[in-house]
Amino acid sequence: MNNNKILIILLLELMLSGNVYSNKIYNGTFIDAHSQAGPLITDEQVSKQINNNDVDLTLLSIRGKYLTANQRYKSIQSLTGIKTQYLIPTKLGGFTREKRPVEQVIGVINILKGQAIKHNIDYIGFGEIIVQHAPHNHSKLKYEGINNDLNSERISRAIQIVLKDNKPIILHVELNDYEKDSKKILNQLVELSEKYPNNNFLLMHMAQIEFTEAEFIINTTNNIHFLTSHADNERQNYIKKNKGKSQQGWINLFDKNDNFQKRWLDLMNKNPERFVLALDNVWDGHWLKGYTTRIYMWRKALAALDKNSSMLIACGNAKVYFKLGIQCLEDRAK
Numbered sequence: 021m022n023n024n025k026i027l028i029i030l031l032l033e034l035m036l037s038g039n040v041y042s043n044k045i046y047n048g049t050f051i052d053a054h055s056q057a058g059p060l061i062t063d064e065q066v067s068k069q070i071n072n073n074d075v076d077l078t079l080l081s082i083r084g085k086y087l088t089a090n091q092r093y094k095s096i097q098s099l100t101g102i103k104t105q106y107l108i109p110t111k112l113g114g115f116t117r118e119k120r121p122v123e124q125v126i127g128v129i130n131i132l133k134g135q136a137i138k139h140n141i142d143y144i145g146f147g148e149i150i151v152q153h154a155p156h157n158h159s160k161l162k163y164e165g166i167n168n169d170l171n172s173e174r175i176s177r178a179i180q181i182v183l184k185d186n187k188p189i190i191l192h193v194e195l196n197d198y199e200k201d202s203k204k205i206l207n208q209l210v211e212l213s214e215k216y217p218n219n220n221f222l223l224m225h226m227a228q229i230e231f232t233e234a235e236f237i238i239n240t241t242n243n244i245h246f247l248t249s250h251a252d253n254e255r256q257n258y259i260k261k262n263k264g265k266s267q268q269g270w271i272n273l274f275d276k277n278d279n280f281q282k283r284w285l286d287l288m289n290k291n292p293e294r295f296v297l298a299l300d301n302v303w304d305g306h307w308l309k310g311y312t313t314r315i316y317m318w319r320k321a322l323a324a325l326d327k328n329s330s331m332l333i334a335c336g337n338a339k340v341y342f343k344l345g346i347q348c349l350e351d352r353a354k
């Protein structure tokens with residue numbers, strides 16, 4: 021881009037700065053409804069990031085060895101206080117490895133729940149249940165992939181554990197990376213929502229859903245909602261840089277200027293109770309690099325929504341669905 025073009029864009033941006041895409045920032049309570057700490061980051065490092073960043077509450081799950089998961093959470097919790105709440109991990113002990121017997125991996129979830137109770141951890145829910153996951157081939161994870169559906173034994177049994185506890189069910193399905201099964205999964209989601217009308221289902225990473233499919237879910241059901249993780253420009257840039265190595269199916273709610281695309285913005289404003297903010301830090305890099313910038317990007321995008329919508333998406337919905345004892349403030353500076 022030459023200098024003249026840059027100048028014109030800057031001038032245009034100045035002229036447009038009175039519109040909805042102004043430099044306003046959502047300064048209300050901000051909950052990250054799903055993130056994870058794994059073996060690549062220490063308790064001290066992750067706690068420091070949680071304490072020093074502008075997220076008020078992180079619902080945190082643990083990766084790695086299941087026998088030490090609750091100890092790890094306890095240690096992080098002691099360093100972060102009211103800034104974290106525990107999501108019992110659902111995918112440890114080989115849950116996402118096809119060959120690992122169902123009995124065994126379901127047993128691990130029950131063990132983790134037992135540990136949490138034994139150690140008086142006031143858990144507020146369970147982490148994402150991996151239904152489908154594309155194969156991975158990057159330095160931190162080599163993985164052959166898994167493609168279950170919502171009626172497969174391992175998934176139904178995991179769902180039952182969460183239902184029994186009356187917590188929201190977080191499902192990780194990949195409608196893009198497993199495009200050929202997307203119709204089946206969408207139909208099964210609707211069936212699930214009808215079968216359990218009093219429970220909330222949260223679709224991790226926006227389920228990699230297409231816009232029209234999202235409208236379909238919103239119009240057809242009342243209790244299936246979207247977690248916004250991995251649906252931003254940072255993820256898209258990563259995908260572009262890692263073609264062939266990273267998953268390609270993540271959708272993007274943003275335009276190139278880090279604002280919500282108009283159609284998604286309108287859908288959120290019309291159905292604010294159907295979206296729940298989540299950043300889902302997984303790797304050490306998510307926590308240590310670009311975290312502050314990503315939070316800022318989301319705070320800026322949220323400011324373009326109606327006030328009520330931004331408050332619900334950033335705080336109010338998580339508060340209701342996870343029954344959190346947190347106050348959602350419209351502006352923390354006041």
Ligand SMILES: [Zn+2]
Pocket residue numbers: 148192224225
């Ligand atoms: Zn996930």
